[in-house]
Amino acid sequence: MLLALLLGAFALAYQSVRHVDDMNAWVAHTQDVIRETETLRLARSSLRNDFFAYRETGDPQIIQEFEAKRQKIGDTLRRLRSLTMDNDEQQRLLDELVPALMKEAERSERAFRARSQLAGKGPIFAEGPPPVTPAEDRAREMIDEFEKTEVQLFRTRSEAVQQNAHLALKSLLLTGLLTCLILVAAGHLIQREMMKRAKVEVGLRRAQEFLGVRYDEQRTELDHVVEDLHAQIHARKSAEQELHRLNAELEERVESRTAELQELNKELEAFTYSVSHDLRAPLRHMDGFSRILQQEFGPQLPDEARHYLDRVRSAATHMSALVEDLLNLSRVGRQAPRRQRTSLRALADEARQEILEEAQGREIAWNFGALPEVEADPGLLRQVFVNLFSNAVKFTRRSSAPAIEIRARQENGRVHVSVRDNGAGFDPRYADKLFGVFQRLHRQDEYEGTGIGLATTQRIIHKHGGRVWAESQVGEGATFHFTIPAAGQDAAALPETIGASA
C-alpha cells in the first residue's frame, strides 16, 4: 500500500517537473513573441520616422534602407505567425495586422516615390509631422493588443505553472514524508528481522553444536556398530571357512571310513566264506570219522568209549549248527530284504514241512488260521517261520498233546502274526533277553539250541519295518508275535515303525 502511494506521489512529482519543463519552453516562447513584437514595433516606428525623414531630407540613403526595413517587417510578421500558430486570437490579430502594415508600407512607398520625383530640389520643408491616421492607430493598437494577449497568455501559463509547482512540492513533500515513514518502518522491520535472525542464528548454532555432538556420538556409535558388524562378518566367514574345512574333513573322513568299511565288508565276506567252507570241513571230518569208528569198531569198544564218541559227534553237530546260524545272521544283516507280495500261508506250510523232519514223527496238532498276503522277502520270512516253528516244536517236546497255533489279523496296514505253543514257556522277566545273540533261557541239556535263531528272527522283522515280541508264563506255553506290512503297503509310510536297520 505504502509503496503504491509512494509510486503515485513520485508519478505526480514527475508530472509536475515535466510541466515545469513545459512552462520553461512557454516562457522562452513568450519572450520570443514579445521580442518579435518589439522588433515589429521598432521597425514600424523606424519606417515611419524614415518616411518623415525622407520627406524632410530626401536623402536617397533612406530609400535604400527602406526596402530592407520593409523586408524586416515582413520577416518579423511571418515569424510571429509561426510562433503564434496555437493561438486563434493572435492569428486573427495578425490577419488584420499584416494587410494594415502592408498598406502602411505601400503608402510610405508611394510617398517615397512621389518625393523622389522632386529629387534634387533640396529639402522640402514640411508643415510638421503629418497627423496620425486612424489606420495607423488601429495598427498600433493591434500590436499592443497582440503583445498584451501574449503577456496575458504568459501570465495564465505561469500561474498554472506555479500551481503545478505547488502541487509538485506538496507531492514531493508527501513523497519525502512517506519515504521517511517507509524508511523508518523498513528500518524497524529490518532491525526486528535482524534480531530475529540473530536469535535464530544463535539457536541454529546451538542446534548445530548439539547436533554436532549428537552426530559425533552417533558417528561413534555407528562406527562401533560397523566394527561389530565387521567382526561378526569376519567371525561368520571364518566360521564358514571352518565349516567348509570341517565338511571337507568330514567328507574325507567319510570317504576313508567308507573305504575302510568296504574293506572291512570285503574281509567279512571273505571271513564268512572261509567260515562256511573251511570251518565246516573239520566238523564234517570229526563227525564222519567218529561215525566210521563207531560203525567199524563199535562192538569192540567199551561203552564209555562209545559214549565219548557220541559226545564228539554231538559237539561237531552243535558247532555245525552254530556256524550255520551265525552265517545266517550275518547274511540277514548284510542284505536288504527283497520285498514282494508273498503268501504267508505258503511260507508257513513250507516251514512246517522243513520242521517236521526235525520233529521226528512226533504227533503235533498244527492249527493254521486265515493267513493273508504280506509285503516281504519270502526267503527271509520263511526263515522267521522256520525259527519260530522250530522253537515251538522243540519246547513242546515234553507236552502230552503238543499243539501249535498260527493266527494272523490285519491292523493299520500291517499284518499281526502270532505263533502259539503249549510247551515249556519261559519266565516273562527274561522276555527282553530272548532276542539277543547267544541268549538262552534254557540249559543245553534241557533244550538244545544256538541262541541265534530269535536274534536272526528279530533282525529280519526289523528289516521289514515290523516289530517282534513274546509273552509267556513258565509251564503255560509261549506266544511269539510279529508285525509285517500287509500286501501293497510301503513299510516306511506306516506308523510305529521300528528301526529297520537293527
Place this chain on the structure above:
Amino acid sequence: MNADEYEILLVEDDPADAELTKRSLLEEGLGGRITHMRDGAEALDYIFCRGAFRGKGLDRPPCMILLDLKLPRLSGHEVLRVIKSDWRTSAIPVVVLTSSNHEKDLLQCYRLGVNSYVQKPVDLKKFQETLGALGLYWLVVNQKPPDSIFPRAASGENP
C-alpha cells in the same frame, strides 16, 4: 554196473574229505573207478592229457566229475570254466561238491554251466546218502553223452 565201465573223477584237495567221499561212494556201491586229483591244475592236466599226464590221461570221458570249489592253484570255478568252454569236454556232467552254500558261488557255478551243485552235509550219514543219490542219478538214471565227442587223450591235443 561193471566197475570198468565208468570212471568218476574226484577233484578234492582235502585228504580227509577225499577219504570220506571215496568211502561213502564205496558204501553206496559206486566204487568203480575213482580217480582222485588234488588240485585244479592237476585235474585239467589229467583231463586234457598234458603235462605230467601226457599220454596217460583220460582215454574216454568220465561219467561224472565231482569238483570241490576251494582248490589250490586253480580254483574249482576256473576248472569248471575251462571244462565247460571247451567243446571236447563241455558235455561231461560236472557236480560241484562243496561246503559252501554261498549264493555267489551257486550263481557263478550255474552260470558257468554246472550240472549239479551239492553242499556237503556235516552228518556223514546224510553225506553218504547224498553221494548215493548223485551216483544213482548220473551213472544209472542219466544217459551219458556219447564217447565219440571226446577226443582221444593220446592225441595230446591241447586246448
